[in-house]
Amino acid sequence: MNGLSLKRFDWTMFGTILMLVALSVAFVYSAQFKSDLEVGSKWWKQLLFAGMGLCAYGVVVWYDYQQFARLSWWIYGGALVLLLMVFLFPKVNGAHRWIPLPGFTLQPSELGKIAVVVALAAFLAAPDRDMDEWRTFWGCVAIAGLPFLLIAAEPDLSTSLTFAPITLAMLLYKGVQRKLLLIGVAVVLVVATAACFWIKFETSPQIEAMAEAERPAVVLPRMPFLEDYQKGRIKVFLTKDYDKGDAGWNKLQSQIAVGSGGLHGKGYLKGTQNILGFLPRTVAPTDFIFCVIAEETGFMGGAFFILLYTVLLGRCMRVSFRSRDEFGRLMALGIGVMVFCHVFVNIAMTIGILPITGLPLPLLSYGGSFMVSTMIALGLVQSVYQRRRIR
Template identity: 70%
Template sequence: MNGIEVKRLDWTMLSTIFLLITMSVAFVFSARFKSADLYGDTWEKQLMFALLGMGVYAALVWFDYKVIATLSWWIYAGAIILLLAVFLFPANNGAQRWIPLPGFTLQPSELGKIAVAIKLGAYLSAPDRDADEWKTFFVCAAIAGLPFVLIAVEPDLSTSLTLAPITLAIMLYAGVKRKLLLIGLAVVVLAGVTACLWIKYEQPTQEQLDNGYVPDKSEFLPRMPILQDYQKDRIRVFVRDGHDVADAGWNKLQSQIAVGSGGLHGKGYLHGTQNILGFLPSAVAQSDFIFCVISEETGFIGSAFILTLYAVLLGRCMRVSLRSRDEFGRLMALGIGVMLFCHVFVNIAMTIGVLPITGLPLPLMSYGGSFMVSTLIALGLVQSVYQRRKIRN
């Protein structure tokens, strides 16, 4: 049944969302404080994106999520069409990830992740679905595999990889070939470790040699043909201390300095030197590295507060999954919660050097219209499930 019952809303989740958005606008302004003349007032755009997203959020809370299950194939098909449409537009910085619209640039991969969570939840929650059948396993793999390939060839490998834990969590919970999934997970982890080690000891390119790079004796393995050079550089920076700190490793070095220099209390709002002086590039400070800006200006206390907000938000998503009235709502909320966790964990881990640098933004904090709106779409679906939850006696 459509409608919004104020008393049945998850006000803890809603309050957390408002706090994160408020801090996002404030620190996006800080990240552009000295470069507003070059890039414009991005904080105003971020506020506009947030207001637009909250409008969609409210509409989805009003809308009965159970109807979405009946529309899941249409939603999934629409996401695939948008993912294919990006290849009709010119590349931007060597990638075809966006669809230019009047006053807005759409990134379909963000909507694709939500569509996969919806479709998997709808497919596996069907009353006649047998989780032990091989057909169920392969259909689920195909549902996640098609957008995975389309996003990966844009190329946007980091975003495509988030589909793996979303799919794994939903399939494991639904009981789809759990033994096979765990074996597959082990194989993927082993392959990832092997790839990192291969890249660490890989021979340099001819271009690197021509530019004066002196290879180490340990760099003896032939070139890996799978990943592109910029992707390998990100991994190489992670597995080799001090590798190319003036170029590929610059962002990693400056982000670690920014986080560490904040100390306990931080340097104060609008007083972060790594950000203000441009050591942390302004092109990424407001988006992928917004956590560095926050950590430098608010210190450990501010960073811990942000992490607490995310813990509350993710905890509420898991609570919604447990309290759902039906299996579709439970699986969809679980998938969305895992998606948000991946973004939070990977983004913060990369800024402190625990994981390689990737392009995953921080939910409700990083600058970007598509990501802000899509995140609020996902949370609106979760709130819709919660509003129609089972009431415990």
């Protein structure tokens, strides 16, 4: 039944969302701060995006989430159409990721993640679905694989890779062909290891210009499957001193920013790595917003933000446990894993334990499509909680 019941509302989840959104606006402001007379405009745009996201959140919560199960294939098909449409527009920064609309740009890959979660949940929750049949496994692979390929072709490999843990978690919960899952995970790990080895030792113009005697002992031909900037990020991660002035600059400066915050930080609007421009202003409000936070609030502030995300993820898992049906349980689980992937990968890349990627931080990083899509996803979780089984 559609409607909104304040008595059945998860106020802890909603309060955590509001706190993260408010802090997002504050630190996006800080990420663009130069002086009292010169501040970028992204902070008020982020406030507008947050308002749009909260409206979308309220609409999704009002609707009975079971209606999304009945519309799951329409939602999935619409997402695929949007993912195909991006290739009709000119590249922006070397990628087909956005659809220009009056006043803003739409990034369909963010909506694609939600569509995959809803479609997988509806597919696996069907009462006549046999989890022991190989068709069930390959059906899930196809549902996640098609948008994966489209997003990877944009290219946006970091976003497309989030489909893997989401699909894996949902399949593990349902017990779908665990032997095939183990084989699939093993194959992925072997391929990823081989790709990293190839990228680390592939040839380059600098190596080719060397004399034969000066070249490294192991030189492999160039890998054709990834863009140069993607391979550069992996080389920076695998090779400590690789290209610190170009491809490795963001990683170096992000680690300096996080480390220089110390225990209590330098203070709000006093982060030198950010204000002096060592941390590039093009990425500080988006992918590297945690660096700004860690520099200004220190270890204690960073731990507080991780605590907020822990609460948010814990509420998602609680909703999954208390759902009245399998569709709601699977959907809450998939969205929780999606949020966790973004949080873990984003923070890990800023401190140097994962390669630099383009995954933003949920509810904190600047961006309209990401903010609204995250709100929609969390609205679906709240909708499940509204109509939970009372225990």
